[in-house]
Amino acid sequence: MSNYYDVIVIGGGPAGLAAAVQAKKENASVLLIERENRLGGILKQCIHDGFGLVRFEEKLSGPEYAERFIDEFNSLGIKALTLTFVTRIEKTEDGFEIHVTNRSGISVYSCNAVILATGCRERTAKQVFIHGTRPSGVFTAGTAQYFTNILGQMPAKKCVILGSGDIGLIMARRLTLEGCEVLGVYEAKPTPSGLTRNIHQCLNDYNIPLHLSKTVTRVFGDDRLEAVEISQVDENMKPIPDTGEIVKCDALILSVGLIPENELAENMNVTLDPGTKGPVCDNNCMTTVPGVFSCGNALHVNDLVDYVSESGETAGRAAAHYSKxxxxxxxxxxxxxxxxxxxxxxxxxxxxxxxxxxxxxxxxxxxxxxxxxxxxxxxxxxxxxxxxxxxxxxxxxxxxxxxxxxxxxxxxxxxxxxx
Amino acid sequence: MNEIVCIVCPNSCVLRIDGEGENLTVSGNKCKRGETFAKAEMTNPVRTICTTARTSFKDAPVVPVRVSKDIPKDKIFDIMREIDKVTVSKPVKRGDVLIADVLGTGADIIVTSDLLTIIDKENENE
Structure with missing residues (x-):
């Protein structure tokens, strides 16, 4: 069995799926590599609707949107390796060698062009400098979403949300629907980070207060979170001393931003853009390293999945036709x-x-x-x-x-x- | 005069509503859907619900579901309680109806993922 493919796509979320489908339609041989056990990426846990308004003119849930692409991916007979992790990519004279590890051990695949569709990561508590103890009950919004929507377990009874990013707003509504008391959303910036419609349909509809220019400065609790300290911030987003108030809660949920995931790109000396924190790309989603393409949230954090799919298709089309x-x-x-x-x-x-x-x-x-x-x-x-x-x-x-x-x-x- | 933010699409248009009762005029909307939304907000506000339903599958304790069409905003928590009563024990697929015409709203509770079908197949193969 040959380990060569014209195009190898890394990441099986919406960007990678669209890229693989498009590359296959352009008659390339395609392999998709995904580290989780199922395709769909983060959409698997985004059970709320609003996906696909641009592309399908329908209000789909995340799983519905992803599965439309997965159905197409499967019907085209594209090969996917799941539970497979890419450890490194080497540039060779003819193209690239993709080194992977999975349950069958270590193997190497080669390709003419590689598409990085590795998505983004949430910023964590460590990146926002909150003082205090390290009790359980401090989650990123994505982790809280995973507990609630995939594991079917409630991560909180009474919580505070820090950051007004979209996932935080969506989780405020989600947890409220499931009986959790969401005390408030605190945002250090003077304006909200999430989409305006989400402020309305996730917070205002459920009377969840949004506090601007306020942040969490300390957490309390030994085994489990017991309370957080909220302080006002000045125009430079620095906490103002002696403005702290204590809010009792059993969970602190962080929705403080997303960063494109580009470790593989960096190891290949792809130039990153400080504005997007993703690779510098041309109009075909090709990075500064010829033959290496980037799309979706790895390229730049999108607020609509429709755009993620769109850049995936651009990358897939260009990668299929890539010549030197x-x-x-x-x-x-x-x-x-x-x-x-x-x-x-x-x-x-x-x-x-x-x-x-x-x-x-x-x-x-x-x-x-x-x-x-x-x-x-x-x-x-x-x-x-x-x-x-x-x-x-x-x-x-x-x-x-x-x-x-x-x-x-x-x-x-x-x-x-x-x- | 009332101002509301349209939640139909990410444009988030600021809608201005003038008049009363039957004679509402809407401005600020970029599309027709904004007008429909604004009029509904003033008379019978509607929303969607997306949530999960309990299952008896070990590898997928919950499956995502949603309402098939908008439901009255004041019925949200009542419908959540109806969904709480259900335990899915069959390998349902995307679009399958879990509860038909929930609380007489005309909306069905539908499954939004093939997850259970996929898990069922995986277990058969093992």
Whole structure:
């Protein structure tokens, strides 16, 4: 049996599934490697609805959305290795060697192109500097979600949620439905991190208070969490001394952000973007290392799964057709008021007719316009009534209509046009 | 005048509702669904429920379920109690109805994953 595939996809969540399906449709031989026992990634535990509004125009739950792709994946006869962990990727003269470990031991697969669809990780308590003891009862929102939705066990009776990220808001509602008392959601920033609709349908609907500019500064309890100390923070998000109040609870749930998972990429010297914390990619989702592609939440944290699938398809299509021909890349840069931008490069030797661009604004802005420039000349603009950092914007740009060459430098900036 | 945030899609439009009773006018919505949502919020607010149902399967103690269509907002906890009464013992699949016309709302409680079917097959093969 040959261990060679045209494309190897690492990660069996929504990005990896879409990438594998698309690469297979482009007639590539495809292998998908997943470390868990089942495909679907985090969607397996995201039982709430709202997935697929863009793609299917339906309000699906996470499992329903994932299983539509899994059904297609299976019907195309794509091979998946589950319970398999990639330990390292080596670049060879012909392509890549993927070293894996699983219950059959250690093995090596080779491929022409590799797609990193490794998703993202939650920031943990250690990364937010909370003082005090280390009792049980401090969970990330994802862990609390796993307990509730997969194991069917309640992680809390009376809890406090730190951070207003979407998973935290979703869990506030979920735990309330299951009979837990959610005392409040505390957010250190002056504005919420999650989607506005989630503030309304997850918190306001259930009378769960949202406290802005407040954070947890200490935890109390020996075996189990007994209380947390909440303090106000100043404009630099530093706790203000002597503002602490004690809130009794048996669980602290953290929803303090997601970081793209890129250990494999870093080991291959793929350049990462400090804005997205994912790899710098061109319009085909190819990283700075030719033949290595990135998509989904490994590329940048998305708030809609529809966009995750979309970037998976872009990566899958490009990886299937990957040949070692020279790229002609030019930089796409973040200008004023842009927090993150994907892609960060354009490959002039590829089709630039329909380039999907994703961006977030640096801060909440009203009445503004996106300005796309090449050097000093303006390529085009688009008006927005408002832009908010938690809500990623996407647009399709036809860059083929512009006269771009290797010296062109594209900049995306946001200009406030007035009150 | 009332202002509410539309929860139909991630655009989160701020909807402005003027008038009373039958004569409601909605502005600020980017699409038709926003108008429908705003009018429902003023007369009969509806929501969905997504939760899990207990199973008798060792490898999957719960299976995800949801309502097949929107239900009145004030029925949420009553419907949760109905779902609590169920224990799934058959290998149900995506779309299967667990409770038909729950509490006379016209909505069914449907299963949203093939998990139990997959586990059942895995156990057969072992």
């Amino acid at each position: 021909k020279e790229r002609g890349t030019i930089a796409v840069k973040r200008g004023k008021n842009v927090l993150s931008l994907v892609p960060q490069m354009l490959d002039l030797n590829s089709d630039l007719g329909k380039v999907r661009v994703y961006f977030r604004s640096l801060k909440p802005l009203n009445n503004c316009r996106l300005l796309v420039k090449c050097g000093d000349s303006e390529l085009f603009t688009k008006k927005y009534a408002f832009l908010r950092p938690p809500e990623m914007e996407s647009l399709t740009v036809d860059f083929s209509q512009y006269d771009l060459n290797e010296n062109s430098e594209i900049t995306f900036e946001i200009e406030v046009t007035g009150e």
